[in-house]
Amino acid sequence: MIIHHPILGPRDAQEFVYLGDANLIDRPDGMVAGVEVFHDYLYNRTNPAGEHQELWYHEQGDRSWLVVTRNTVTHEITRVELARDVARARRRTK
Amino acid sequence: MTQSHRIEGGQIDRTKTLRFTFDGIPYQGHPGDTLASALLANGVRLMGRSFKYHRPRGPISSGSEEPNALVELRTGGRQEPNTRATVAELYEGLTANSQNRWPSLRFDAMGVNDKLSTFFAAGFYYKTFMWPKSFWEKLYEPIIRRAAGLGSVTREEDPDGYDKGFLHCDLLIIGAGPTGLMAGLTAGRAGKRVILADEDFRMGGRLNAETYAVGDAQGADWAAATVAELSSMPNVRLMTRTTVVGAFDHGIYSAVERVSDHLLTPAKGKPRQILWRIYTGRAILAGGATERPIAFENNDRPGIMLAGALRAYANRWGVKVGERVAVFTNNDDGLRTAKDLQSRGVDVVAVIDSREGGDLLPGIRHLRGAEVIDTSGKLGLTSITVRQLNGRSETIAVDALGVSGGWNPNVNIHSHHRSRPVYDPAIAAFVPGKDGPPGLLVAGAAAGQMSTHAALKTGRDAAIAALDLTTAPELPQAEDAPVGITPLWHVAHGKGRAWIDLQNDVTVKDVKLAKQENFTSVEHLKRYTTLGMATDQGKTGNVIGLAIMAELTGRSIPETGTTIYRPPYTPVAMGTLAGRSRGREFKPFRLTPSHHWAKEQGAIFVEVGNWLRTQWVPKPGETEWRQSVDREVLATRKSVGICDVTTLGKIDIQGTDAGAFLDRVYANTFSTLAVGKCRYGLMLREDGIVFDDGTTARMGENEYVMTTTTANAVAVFRHLEFCRQVLWPEMDVQLISTTEAWAQFSVAGPNARKLLEKVVDQDISDAAFPYMGAANITVGGLRARLFRISFSGELAYEIAVPTRYGDALLREMLARGAEFDPIVYGTEALGVMRIEKGHVAGGELNGQSTALNMGLGKMVSKKKDSIGMVLSQREGLTDENGYRLVGVKPVDPQAKLTAGSHFLEKGAAPVAANDGGWLTSKVYSPHLGHDIALGYLKGGDKKIGQRMRIVNLLAGLDTEVEIISPHMFDPEGERLRG
Incomplete structure (x- = not known):
């Protein structure tokens, strides 16, 4: 696979490490949320057959964490963003 | 031996002779030959034995689809089983041996399987070896294992290198027949970066095997001229002997x-094979088509061949496979074989054409509406029996038979993303379906475009479409004949066996049996009969098998469907996939700064992650590892020991939120840590x-240095x-990450400070540099870091200098501190001392344990x-009663402990229900004089002082132990504060 890194351009997927569902961005506040909320955050996934937002880390590169929007059926990648930008944007809309 | 079956013509270089051997017998051939063509030229048709019935077999094809003619090529470490003789390029000195036979190819003892064939029908594994159960391991499995498999693997190391490479292009063209060459010409002339790859050593594809013209030249000559033009283009890379x-x-x-497969040995510095990863803008599959046979009784004898292969051996290699040849066909292409062979002076005695009506070939006995119903010839074809339209049977003496059941487009690569091929009745074959790999176009025969004209045209059009071109070369004139096929999959007759999958010995009977037992889906058919599961992956047999299943079940072929294909298209050697990652280069090694010093001392190394760490450093006279390790531990605790801890991860963390950040990533608090302190x-x-642990030091208001475990x-x-x-x-x-920037040594023992005082420039007295202190210091003016931390329980420091000074620092410390008899200790002594102190490490940080478990x-x-x-x-x-870290010692000091052993109460049966936990780490403590261990014990904190058993059924161990505090040495910690 090829991931179009927003800063570095097209890069082979072998340069990256895969983490999983990008909902890991939305970590609850541990001083507020309890075990149940954290359990949902950590374990519950939608596992779609289709478009999926997921976290990839450019370990053999610039160490950026990326949010990659990938179709789990076709592997087509429609969007790649810096996770930092996505996280900041999600916070603003909260 | 002379080349008795060589005829005029062909693309071989007759000015040069190549000598080779097959089963020890010397033969001769020419450059341009394959092993198969050269053997056929020498009148050798018998090249192998089949997988299950050990039937004598010869080649049926002239390409990579070959199921029969598999040989062991080369000898020694280069020996390679299952090499297809049809694609093995001949070279001077080639040695090949037949396989799957004993004692010889002509007489094979396992041929008895053929007589017992009723016992070996489809599914025989599942039925025959079921009972009694106890027979499986001792009797059935060894017999099956001995009989199974094709060829044998060498036990020697492969002396050759394999490589991996990366290429980029605008357009990859897969196959260099008329379609691929025309696509290449179109894209190449437009200046695009083109890669044209073909599995053959000569580009041109089917044009090399045919006699018809392209433009005003012979097809093969047009191909050669086109290849010459393409090779002059700097933007085009031609890759022969390259299979996508x-x-x-x-x-x-x-x-x-x-x-280098076409050479006796690779040229110096050259690999045998290269695995390329090709990044493409677009790609065109121009892989052509593969002919399929027709199933009839005893259709597997040497001399029976695909009609197109018979023609290829004559036209391309100047070889007549037989003296008296017949052709059996259900389509017009088979007629070409008869015509070409006759024009080359081969005696074509009959054309058996299953189609009724239509024109007859002039000058050849052309039987319409006729079928071949049986053959004879033990080690090679001697005659065929033909049933004519009027029902009369006739036996015709022939030594070669060309069979054409039609051509299957090579859709394989188009299916690699699970696209399902669709049936095209016009050519009675499957063509590429929807949703192939994005960016991949299919053209020519691979797309079901079977004429030369259609190949050239669709090749050109695909290149135009793929690259959005506005200019394109003129199309040369070429034949545009229709396919003219009336499907015939198998000849219904008698009770003999008619082969579908020659390599796995799957016959029409097996398909019938599968149907009878309701394995009618193509996926079940495949798995039940093993149709298409051999090294050729059913390139010639699959479609016939499913067509027969369609017939038997009264379904149409589209309703029956087809299995699809996965990579690789043809078998790939394990060595090619491994590339350079083998032996010493299997993975990279990281060397510690003290590696060279340690090597000089004869140290023993151990792999820790990617690192090679010193495990222990033997002294003269020490013959057993424990002697060295015990000495290192005792010497460290008595005076001073040095250990290279560079491998621990080091991360510099800076910023105004550095402390707050650490508070969030560590379970304990770091924002309150004083500058100049570790925690x-x-x-x-x-x-x-628990994920990891380590000490982190605050070097400044907004600057921390974190250490992690090596792993x-x-x-x-x-x-x-x-x-x-x-x-x-x-x-x-x-x-x-500064792991590689700093060489770091632990200096531990009562004399650690005294030794360090001889190398550092600052005052490091207990008052100036107390326990858990951290500072930027200098060593002879060189910037360095000093931490007063201890993993051994001794007065200890870790000192770091820029990596390139690590070796010098170690030598300097040993030299200047000589009066203290310093020793260097390795990971074993490190482990002994940390377990004596009850510190957790790999065995306890096991990815399953919590902080609570660890105490x-x-x-x-x-x-x-x-x-x-x-x-x-x-x-x-x-x-509350979960696992807790405990220390363990045997009641009898002589008793041995083993890590992985389980805790049991006294008198409890050693069953899972009574399991109390397990030992995570175990060492011999030279101070205590007996084995000690750490372990996770259920409710362990409440069991200190109790006696239990340690049981290890694998090691035959059942030992009484005392549960003690994990802090087994200097529990008050007086030594490290000294």
């Missing part, structure tokens, strides 16, 4: 280039399990970046949010 084996995501293809940190995963250095850094970028992007914190539950601060804090409070992780 797989289509992967986003336009990436893999290809195997056989760089032990415990890092959890979000699920509450987790990379994972911790990745995790910190995740926290920084993804969880808390608003924090002002920067990270950099560190109080370290998880609930006054702040940190990774894992919430979920570490889960019910299941806070069980």
